[in-house]
Each structure stands twice: as structure tokens, then as C-alpha cells.
Amino acid sequence: MPSKSKKSGPPPEKRCGFCGRPASQTPRLFKGSEALICEDCVQICIEAITAEKNQSTELDFKLPRPSEIKEFLDKYVIGQEKAKKIISVAVYNHYKRIFRQPIRANDEVELEKSNILLIGPTGTGKTLIAQTLAKMLHVPFTIADATVLTEAGYVGEDVENVLVRLLQAADYDVKACQRGILFIDEIRKIARKSGKPFVTTDGSRGGG
Numbered sequence: 001m002p003s004k005s006k007k008s009g010p011p012p013e014k015r016c017g018f019c020g021r022p023a024s025q026t027p028r029l030f031k032g033s034e035a036l037i038c039e040d041c042v043q044i045c046i047e048a049i050t051a052e053k054n055q056s057t058e059l060d061f062k063l064p065r066p067s068e069i070k071e072f073l074d075k076y077v078i079g080q081e082k083a084k085k086i087i088s089v090a091v092y093n094h095y096k097r098i099f100r101q102p103i104r105a106n107d108e109v110e111l112e113k114s115n116i117l118l119i120g121p122t123g124t125g126k127t128l129i130a131q132t133l134a135k136m137l138h139v140p141f142t143i144a145d146a147t148v149l150t151e152a153g154y155v156g157e158d159v160e161n162v163l164v165r166l167l168q169a170a171d172y173d174v175k176a177c178q179r180g181i182l183f184i185d186e187i188r189k190i191a192r193k194s195g196k197p198f199v200t201t202d203g204s205r206g207g208g
Contacts, residue, residue, distance in 0.1 A: 016041055063099065064136065066092045072136045077125045083118070084129070090116055091133055098179065117187075130183045140169035140180035146187045 014023045017035035026038040064072075069088035077084060094114040118126040127143065134141035144162040162182065170176040 063092065063095050069133070069136065073129060073132055076132045077129055080125055080129070087116060087118075087129060087133070090114060091137075095137070095179070127183060127185065130181055134181045137179075137181075140166055140176055141183065142166045142169050142180070143183045143185055146184050147189050149184075 014029055014036055015021060016026065016029060016038035018037055018041040021038055021040075023029050026040060028039045029036045030039070030042060066085075066088040069091060070084050073084045073088065097114070118129065120126055131141060142162070142165045144157070144165075148157045149162070150158055163177075166180050166182055167174070167177045170180055
């Protein structure tokens, strides 16, 4: 008697090897050497890896509290109590935004700049405060003279060279450079060259 051929049914639907979701329920399946993974599981893996990296960065950089920053400044800077308190809080908030904010791979993250303008006569401790902060936080530090900064291609020092100096201070560690302190000095002299007074919110004049 002739053998009866078995009817072959439709092939089994492809599924994600991680969550088990069928191909009909996911926008896309990525094929590996021995398994498939869906688009959603890929995104979950990326977020998990990113969160782990953020946590690692946070552990490497111990962020002191504002009171601890102020206490450290008191050891090196005499007076300027109000300025030290304001700077301690500002520095804390700046680094907290950088290291404590979770970043997702598909997010367009834009962190607001938190530059600090120190105004006062020569010898009041503006540079010393910045240097002391860098010492406490163990971050690279460099000073740039605002009076010699020019646009690229002109005689003088351009911004790119200043950033290179900060990178050198970080021993060419890009991550360390990114959390470094760049102190731009003599901004007041630029205002004087323009013929306009350098006026603060309280009407006084000065500048670092």
C-alpha cells in the first residue's frame, strides 16, 4: 500500500528568545547566531547597561554635601563667608545634575550650564576658592586669561587651546576632563576695553 504523506502545517512563528513575544507582536526581531531578540528587549538591555555605567560613575566620584564643601573652603580661604556658602551649594547642585541624573540611550539630554561668576577686587580669594574646590573634588583645574582669548585663526589663544590645557591637567583622561574646573580670569578687563562699565546687579563694579 502506498504510504500516506503527512500534511505539513505552517512553520512555527518566530519568537523573541528573551521575552517570548511572537514576531507578530513586535515591530522587529534581531537575529543572532542562536537566538532572536525583539526591539523592546534590546531597549531594556541598553537602559540596564546605561544605568550600570551611571552608577559606576557615581561611585567613582563621591559628591560631598554643601556643608562639607564649605567646611573644606574654610580651611584655606579666610573670610568671604557668604560667597563660600553660595559657591558650595552651586557646586553641589552642578555635580549632582551631572552624576545623579539617569540618562537613557534614546534621550536627547541637555544639561543647563551652571557657570559661576566671581566678582571682587584683586586679592579677595577668587582664584583660591576655585583651586580649593578642584583640590577637594579631585578634578583637573586650569586657568585661562580672558584678555588673550581670540577666535580660532587669529593671533592669541583660542578656546580650543584652553580645553587642551584642561585635558592635559587631567592626564588626558577625557571623563576626568569633563568634570574639571576651567577658571577664566580677567573678564573685567574685557569690559574695560569695550568702553562699557562692568556692572553687577547691585550697581557695584569689579570683576575677576
